[in-house]
Amino acid sequence: MDDLAKRLQADDQTVLKELFEAHYAHVCATIQRFTAARSATEDLAQQVFIRFWQKRHQITINSSPGAYLQRMAINEALAWLRSKKNQQPEPLPAQLPNDDRHLAPDPAEQLLQQELHEQILQAIQSLPPRCQEVFVLSRYEQLSYQEIADKLNISIKTVENQMGKALRLMRERMRGYLR
Template identity: 55%
Template structure:
């Protein structure tokens, strides 16, 4: 079954490399929702997600003659989507400046102090994630935002599961350290928030 799937995928990629726009249309129809899902988890904005998803397929078409996919086309496109989303966020300095998406979900009944603490926590988390080493950050985001298994992350990044485990452990250790002082304050205040 897996062999048939890989064979069909290779045929589709061969058609794509022969400039067959019908192949791109098939790939687009099969993967558009998955690509949008991967991007939306990062941007939380439907319009931006759709724009970036189209950019993913545009870039995919541009690179069609150089593309070498040995594993899964789905994973390849998902990686492109995540990279596109992360590039957008970096260009907007999302991790250090923007705090609106989650803050907007807060109830109007929250006090100014609650809103301040919430936005400060969001900012600190984004800052800590952005400060992770690149490979560490990618593993963390694929695990937490994309909800991929360690095996899927290993396949997508073309690294071993052990490396994924090590990078995830390193990311969590760094984040715990970076957020330690804030989390202690949060724990002390917790009884008043319930």
């Protein structure tokens, strides 16, 4: 970790290349969970590494570079979702096909789904950093508790405790949406 920090402070561009090669696929996989378009995923992943390099002198990595980049990827995807929400919808074509297969889903249902998705993302963002990391690794990365413990160098009991805390906080935050 100290070597990485020194290399970043020294503007060693090879460290960016190494991080990109080691973590690009994982960053893309993280972003893909928030976006449907492959091109958007790749653009956002590249943006993560650009921002990482631009902020290299201010960065303090407390865990692993991979975990730090994953957090950046989640933040980048959430910012993209927020900006997409504020954009004007594309106009519909003048002539729609006559068969029902091309009809869009119910707009009210789509809006509810999008609102729920945003509430879930906000709830995840509101979690304490370690809870958030454990939750994302478990629920989004589909890692077992043992794999999470190994990846974060913590005990399985700590993973269980953090996951329990994350789920409790998520339930509290999502109370209005749960039946």
